[in-house]
Structure formats: structure tokens, C-alpha cells
Amino acid sequence: MHVELLLETSPGADRDQLQRLLRAIGLDPLPMKVGIVLSAEVEVLRKLLPGLSGTETGELSVPDELKNAVRSIRIFKPRSFHST
Amino acid sequence: MLKFGLPTTMESDNPVPDMIVGYVSVEGKESVFGGKGRKLHATSKAYHAPKKDRDSVRRDLEKSGFEILAESALGMSVYASPGQFEELTGGTVEPKEKLMHTTNAVREYITCLDIVGRNQPQGLGVGAVKSKSLKIDGVVLEPPRQYHAIFPSPISPNSPKHHLRLPNDVATALGALPAHQLGVHGDGVTVVMPDSGWYRHPYFTANGYRVKKPLVAVPGTNPSKDPIGHGTGESANIFAVAPAAILQPIRGTNTAGKFVAVIAAFLKGKALSPQIMTNSWGGDGDYPPLEGPDEADLAFKAEVQDAIENGILVIFSAGNGQFSIEPQIPGVLSAGGVFIDDTGQMRASDYASGYKSPWFEDVIVPTVCGLVGMQPRAQYLMLPVQPGCELDESESIFDDGEEGDGTTKSDGWALFSGTSAAAPQVAGAAALVLSAKPGLKPTQVIEALSKTAVDVLVGRSFPQRYNEPAGAGLDKATGFGLINAVAAVKYAKSHF
Numbered sequence: 001m002h003v004e005l006l007l008e009t010s011p012g013a014d015r016d017q018l019q020r021l022l023r024a025i026g027l028d029p030l031p032m033k034v035g036i037v038l039s040a041e042v043e044v045l046r047k048l049l050p051g052l053s054g055t056e057t058g059e060l061s062v063p064d065e066l067k068n069a070v071r072s073i074r075i076f077k078p079r080s081f082h083s084t
Numbered sequence: 085m086l087k088f089g090l091p092t093t094m095e096s097d098n099p100v101p102d103m104i105v106g107y108v109s110v111e112g113k114e115s116v117f118g119g120k121g122r123k124l125h126a127t128s129k130a131y132h133a134p135k136k137d138r139d140s141v142r143r144d145l146e147k148s149g150f151e152i153l154a155e156s157a158l159g160m161s162v163y164a165s166p167g168q169f170e171e172l173t174g175g176t177v178e179p180k181e182k183l184m185h186t187t188n189a190v191r192e193y194i195t196c197l198d199i200v201g202r203n204q205p206q207g208l209g210v211g212a213v214k215s216k217s218l219k220i221d222g223v224v225l226e227p228p229r230q231y232h233a234i235f236p237s238p239i240s241p242n243s244p245k246h247h248l249r250l251p252n253d254v255a256t257a258l259g260a261l262p263a264h265q266l267g268v269h270g271d272g273v274t275v276v277m278p279d280s281g282w283y284r285h286p287y288f289t290a291n292g293y294r295v296k297k298p299l300v301a302v303p304g305t306n307p308s309k310d311p312i313g314h315g316t317g318e319s320a321n322i323f324a325v326a327p328a329a330i331l332q333p334i335r336g337t338n339t340a341g342k343f344v345a346v347i348a349a350f351l352k353g354k355a356l357s358p359q360i361m362t363n364s365w366g367g368d369g370d371y372p373p374l375e376g377p378d379e380a381d382l383a384f385k386a387e388v389q390d391a392i393e394n395g396i397l398v399i400f401s402a403g404n405g406q407f408s409i410e411p412q413i414p415g416v417l418s419a420g421g422v423f424i425d426d427t428g429q430m431r432a433s434d435y436a437s438g439y440k441s442p443w444f445e446d447v448i449v450p451t452v453c454g455l456v457g458m459q460p461r462a463q464y465l466m467l468p469v470q471p472g473c474e475l476d477e478s479e480s481i482f483d484d485g486e487e488g489d490g491t492t493k494s495d496g497w498a499l500f501s502g503t504s505a506a507a508p509q510v511a512g513a514a515a516l517v518l519s520a521k522p523g524l525k526p527t528q529v530i531e532a533l534s535k536t537a538v539d540v541l542v543g544r545s546f547p548q549r550y551n552e553p554a555g556a557g558l559d560k561a562t563g564f565g566l567i568n569a570v571a572a573v574k575y576a577k578s579h580f
Contacts, residue, residue: 008379030348033386033387037351059379074380079367080366081364084475084479
């Protein structure tokens with residue numbers, strides 16, 4: 001299962017360092033204006049969030065090692081195509 | 085053979101396979117690659133290679149990592165990676181699509197491999213070696229048969245249902261043909277479209293449309309496939325209005341066709357800094373909403389607004405009854421639906437969302453409209469899709485109390501629309517405006533399209549949820565109305 005997470009960064013957080021940290025554990029961070037997106041399979045994201053099932057909604061708890069840089073972690077709601 | 089103007093070979097979006105089967109011809113008295121027009125000898129003896137040379141070539145190839153599959157007096161069948169073939173020849177292995185006759189007299193584009201580069205022969209799949217001391221006459225790459233694809237017709241089939249054909253019906257209804265007659269075709273304007281994927285349907289090739297190699301947001305997915313058909317079909321709407329625009333598709337679906345990497349696809353598209361991003365998708369939530377947008381949506385809103393502030397015109401479809409943040413974001417050009425019946429009468433499509441934003445002041449969804457069918461299925465535009473994809477199959481069968489679209493489930497054509505079609509039509513009109521008047525800001529393009537739209541007076545937006553009436557002037561069903569491309573071009577030229 002593929003999931004997209006928003007890591008909302010804390011004011012003054014070193015975003016470059018946070019991205020390096022995420023890359024170091026095998027994730028591929030995509031920077032946004034207000035945070036970082038992680039778009040990956042649940043198995044990959046478990047490197048950061050071991051308890052992730054992929055069926056959660058809303059806000060997730062921030063791991064201790066990220067608490068200085070990340071204010072919140074949220075799951076993006078699913079989107080669908082606008083055809084039939 | 086009749087090819088409908090299709091080229092015999094064209095670029096391929098398929099990846100090069102990990103391993104390739106090839107043939108290495110060992111030098112004999114004569115070369116088998118003597119060039120076109122030269123007669124081959126009556127017997128093959130002139131091409132036989134001396135045994136000592138074959139032994140030497142075999143040793144050299146095995147030392148370089150080639151696996152020898154079979155051998156004859158002329159050469160040997162080998163198995164190696166593309167890199168090993170490139171090392172041997174000094175060229176580059178590239179995929180190419182070649183139009184070939186296959187089973188049942190069907191003409192298909194088959195993915196073949198070629199070796200290209202300096203000193204490489206013209207023939208498809210043929211390579212020369214870089215070292216003359218190797219006693220190798222030449223190399224031939226066999227086509228990787230796992231990439232065969234069904235060949236769909238570049239000409240759309242008919243349907244018993246009232247529908248519009250692309251490109252001309254759509255171009256006419258949206259006022260694009262007169263713009264083309266003025267020499268405005270959308271030249272050089274890049275439109276990024278994050279969607280389900282993109283399949284190089286012969287319809288696009290036959291019409292000469294320019295499409296960049298699709299990008300993927302989910303690692304490992306095939307950039308040449310569109311398992312849903314949505315991205316391929318709806319993208320045809322861009323070219324119906326702006327035939328010289330350049331499309332950059334971004335696939336956001338996984339291998340199973342689930343639209344899972346939506347935000348990533350948008351961000352990848354934004355990073356390319358195109359003039360236009362068109363998005364035929366969105367979320368859904370309660371209407372009227374119980375609360376404001378959530379934090380994740382607000383983060384995405386900031387990203388969209390940043391794109392707009394950096395000069396990208398961002399278009400979102402209004403939704404087919406859905407209510408979500410994307411089309412409401414201030415500065416976004418949202419695309420709703422107008423239906424033209426078989427007598428030429430216009431009305432608001434009851435398939436399209438239309439409302440005043442409860443979240444952002446002065447925002448009405450949609451801003452303007454494109455062409456969208458009516459409930460229950462909005463089967464309205466005959467669009468090219470990957471043969472046998474989800475839409476090819478689902479639109480061809482009975483559903484919602486209606487017959488199918490009259491096409492087969494694997495012919496590479498399907499009848500559908502939705503506001504998904506309106507967004508790329510509007511993107512096409514915007515491309516015309518930007519090619520006629522380069523450098524306009526997104527607000528100026530929106531102004532040109534809004535001020536010149538054709539007012540739609542009847543019909544209601546998605547009645548089960550919004551039921552807003554169309555009426556004179558700006559309304560909550562159709563916004564400013566149906567876009568008129570040539571009028572927007574003229575407005576931009578005279579006002580900016």
C-alpha cells in the first residue's frame with residue numbers, strides 16, 4: 001500500500017538536515033513550502049514509523065528523533081479522477 | 085501499406101530491458117552487412133568465418149561477460165546486458181517503436197532495440213563494433229517480445245450515442261478553430277498533467293502531437309503504461325484546442341492503477357516550472373463542510389499558491405459532484421462543465437460540481453467551463469485510451485441503466501468526459517493565449533478566458549448536492565460560462 005505523508009516542519013527547523021536524515025534511512029523526501037512529503041509504500045515508511053498500517057487517517061504521532069524538527073505528521077486524504 | 089500517416093519508426097517510452105538477446109556475426113570473406121541494394125551470394129559460404137576467428141571472438145565475448153547461447157559457422161547468438169552491448173559497440177542501446185504486421189494482419193507498433201551513436205549503421209537493431217581487431221562483422225539486437233502492444237486505430241470508432249469527436253468537434257465548440265486559422269496553435273507552451281499515466285496511442289502520433297517521455301511518481305512503475313486510460317484519454321482534449329502545445333505527462337498511479345502518489349506527482353510537475361499544470365482530480369468531503377480544510381489540505385494549498393506566484397497557471401477540474409479544496413484555492417482556474425446537445429443547445433452539465441466556496445471569500449467553482457456530458461455516465465467524448473485498460477472495458481458495458489459506449493472493451497477507444505475533460509480543454513485554450521501573448525501572468529490568462537466566455541443561461545450544477553442554477557453573468561453552475569478560445573486570444577492581444 002502506497003501512502004503520502006505530510007511532515008509539517010517546526011518554525012526554525014533545519015529542513016536540509018531533516019531531509020538528510022530521512023534519506024539516510026532510505027526515504028525520498030519531497031520538499032514543500034510548509035514541510036516535507038513522503039510518498040512511498042507502507043513497508044518503506046515503517047523505517048520512520050514502525051507501527052504504520054496505512055489505514056490511519058488524520059494526524060500521526062511524531063517519532064522522538066524527529067520531535068525537534070517536525071511539528072506534526074499527517075496522512076493526505078485520497079484523491080480520485082474526475083471522469084466517470 | 086496504409087499507415088494513416090504514421091511513421092514507420094518512432095520514439096519509445098518503454099525502458100530498455102535488463103538483458104538482451106543478440107546475434108554476433110563473425111567476419112568471413114564477405115560481410116553480411118554489405119549495405120542496401122547489394123545482392124547476397126547464392127550460398128552462405130562467402131560469409132563463413134574461419135574457425136580460429138570464431139574461437140577468438142567467443143573467448144573475447146565470454147571474457148566481456150557475454151553468454152553464448154548458440155553458435156554456427158557464421159556467428160553466434162549471445163545474451164548480455166545493454167551495458168555490455170554498449171561496451172562492445174561504443175554506441176548506446178535505445179528502444180524504438182516500429183510499425184509491423186503481426187497476427188491476423190494487424191499492424192502494431194512493436195518495441196525494438198537499436199544501437200545508436202557515431203559510426204553505427206542506419207539499420208534498426210544493427211551495430212558495429214568499436215575495435216576492428218575483434219574480427220566481428222557486426223551485431224544485431226533481437227526485439228524484446230515481452231513489450232508487444234495491441235495496435236489501436238488512430239481513427240476513432242463511431243457510437244450510437246450522441247457524442248463529440250476529437251479534435252474537430254471540440255475545437256469547433258470551444259472556438260479554437262478560428263484561432264488556428266489565425267496561426268495560433270499553442271506553439272512551445274508546455275502543459276504538465278499529473279494523472280493515471282500516458283500511453284503512446286497512435287492517435288497522438290498520427291496527428292503529430294508533441295508529448296515528452298512520461299515521468300513517474302511511483303518508483304518502478306512503467307512510464308509507457310496507463311492502466312486506467314484516464315490520463316491518456318483526457319490529455320487528447322489539450323491538443324484538440326492547442327495542437328502545437330507540448331505535453332509532459334506524470335504518472336501518479338501504482339502498478340495496479342491506484343492513484344496513490346498524487347501529491348508527489350504534483351510536486352514533480354511543479355518542479356519542472358511549466359507554463360501550465362492541468363489537474364483532472366481531487367478529493368471529496370462533506371458539503372456543506374462541517375469545518376474548515378484540514379492541515380494537510382492547507383499545506384497543499386500553500387504549494388499550489390506558490391506555483392501560481394511563480395508564474396504557473398494551475399487548473400483543477402471542479403469535480404463530478406465532489407467537494408474538495410483543489411478547485412477552491414484562490415488563484416486556481418477551476419474548470420466546470422457545459423453540455424451541448426445534438427441540436428446545438430447549451431446547458432450547465434448536471435454531472436459537474438458548481439458552488440460558492442464556503443472556505444474562501446469570493447471564490448466560485450467553476451471559474452469557466454469546458455465540454456462535459458450529462459448524468460448518469462457523461463459518455464460524451466470519444467477518447468483514445470490504452471487498449472484493454474479500465475476505462476476501455478468499463479465504458480463499453482451496461483451500467484447505471486445505460487447501454488455501453490458502442491465500442492469494444494479492448495479497441496483503445498472509450499466514450500467518457502467529466503470535468504476531467506474540461507480541465508485539459510481549458511488548459512489548451514490557455515496555451516493558445518500564452519502562445520499568442522507569451523509572458524502573461526496566470527491572473528491575466530484567467531481574465532482573458534473569463535471575460536470572453538460564452539454565457540450559459542440554463543441547467544443546474546450536480547443537483548443531488550449543489551443544484552445551483554445557471555443564469556445571466558457569473559453564476560454558481562458554470563462560472564463565467566463556456567470558454568471561447570479565439571475570443572480569449574484576441575482579448576489578450578488587445579488588453580495586455
